[in-house]
Amino acid sequence: DIQMTQSPSSLSASVGDRVTITCRASQSISSYLNWYQQKPGKAPKLLIYAASSLQSGVPSRFSGSGSGTDFTLTISSLQPEDFATYYCQQSYSTLPITFGQGTRLEIK
Amino acid sequence: QVQLVQSGAEVKKPGASVKVSCKVSGYTLTELSMHWVRQAPGKGLEWMGGFDPEDGETIYAQKFQGRVTMTEDTSTDTAYMELSSLRSEDTAVYYCAPFDSSGYYFDYWGQGTLVTVSS
Numbered sequence: 056d057i058q059m060t061q062s063p064s065s066l067s068a069s070v071g072d073r074v075t076i077t078c079r080a081s082q083s084i085s086s087y088l089n090w091y092q093q094k095p096g097k098a099p100k101l102l103i104y105a106a107s108s109l110q111s112g113v114p115s116r117f118s119g120s121g122s123g124t125d126f127t128l129t130i131s132s133l134q135p136e137d138f139a140t141y142y143c144q145q146s147y148s149t150l151p152i153t154f155g156q157g158t159r160l161e162i163k
Numbered sequence: 164q165v166q167l168v169q170s171g172a173e174v175k176k177p178g179a180s181v182k183v184s185c186k187v188s189g190y191t192l193t194e195l196s197m198h199w200v201r202q203a204p205g206k207g208l209e210w211m212g213g214f215d216p217e218d219g220e221t222i223y224a225q226k227f228q229g230r231v232t233m234t235e236d237t238s239t240d241t242a243y244m245e246l247s248s249l250r251s252e253d254t255a256v257y258y259c260a261p262f263d264s265s266g267y268y269f270d271y272w273g274q275g276t277l278v279t280v281s282s
Contacts, residue, residue, distance in 0.1 A: 089268040091208075098258055098272035099208065105266065142208055146267035151224045152198070152210040 057081055057148050061141075061155035067163040072133045076158045078126045078143035087147035090119055090128045093157075094139045102141075103128060138162050165189045167259055167273035174279045180247040183276045185259030187240040195261040197242040198269070199233060203255040211244070211257075216264050249280045 058081035068074050078088065086106040091099035101110045103119035106126055116131040130137055143155040170184040187195065198213025212223035212233055221233050232245045242259055257276045260269040 087267055091269075093208075098260075098275055099269070100272075101268055101270045104268040104270075110270065144208075144268070146262075149215065149262075149267075150222050152262075154208040154210065157207045 056151055057084060057145050057153050059143055059145055059153050059155040061143055061158050063158060064156065065159040065161065067161045068133055069163045070133050070135055074130045074133055074160065076128045076141055076143075076160075078121075078128070078155050080124045080126075080145055080147075083123045084145045084147035086122050087145055088119075088121065088126045089144045089146065090117075091142045091144065092137075092139045093142065099142060133160075135162075165195070165261060165271040167261075167271060169257075169259060169273040169276045172277040172279070174281065175249050177250055177280055177282055179249050179280075180245060181249060181278050182243055182245040183257050183259075183278070185242040185244075185273050187242065187261075190261075192235050192237050192240040192242060196264055197233070197235065198260050198262045199231075199244045200258045200260055200269070201255040202258070202275075203252070206255075209255075213262055246278075249278075251280050254278065254280045 060079045062077045088106045090103040092102050093099040102113050102117050106121055107119045118129045120127050138160055141158045145153055166188045168186045173181050175181050196214045196216050199211040201209050211227050215222045230247050234243045259273040
């Protein structure tokens with residue numbers, strides 16, 4: 056199985072801050088990396104697919120980069136609605152599809 | 164636009180089975196590759212399995228092999244996930260989510276179904 060490791064596990068930041076979350080795969084996954092945002096009691100929402108493509112309707116302050124084993128999700132200027140948990144997910148291997156453990160973004 | 168409506172919360176005893184449904188609208192089920200993901204309370208997302216259009220079969224995470232069955236009723240555009248031999252560790256929210264076979268991501272999700280396993 057391809058293991059996905061996110062860092063940090065939790066992060067405190069303020070409105071307006073620039074935030075970066077990292078996801079590392081246990082083997083190369085090319086660009087088969089997606090990012091999701093999840094708010095309490097809600098289903099995950101796709102933000103970024105194929106490592107760097109912004110899903111339709113997602114604000115441009117979200118961006119993704121990376122390939123191979125190392126990936127980042129960046130929020131350029133945090134907004135109040137961005138405080139949530141973020142997950143990376145690899146789809147290079149679909150047996151199994153694996154997610155990172157999540158990064159909880161909290162208000163400082 | 165795909166819409167997914169899942170069945171309501173369930174409470175089951177250890178050893179029982181649960182069957183969660185996911186009603187599709189906006190598309191037909193045959194146009195989608197439905198997968199299931201679960202999330203235990205306070206924990207992360209865990210993929211359980213789903214339909215692989217490349218070989219036309221349903222694939223399951225090894226962890227759930229022998230305990231999970233995913234089926235579809237194309238006449239009603241409803242997908243089902245049945246999990247048997249329930250234990251307390253199966254207490255979780257279960258989501259259906261179509262896997263986009265061109266982009267390799269989950270862009271639509273059901274609202275989730277809470278399954279509680281308790282004696």
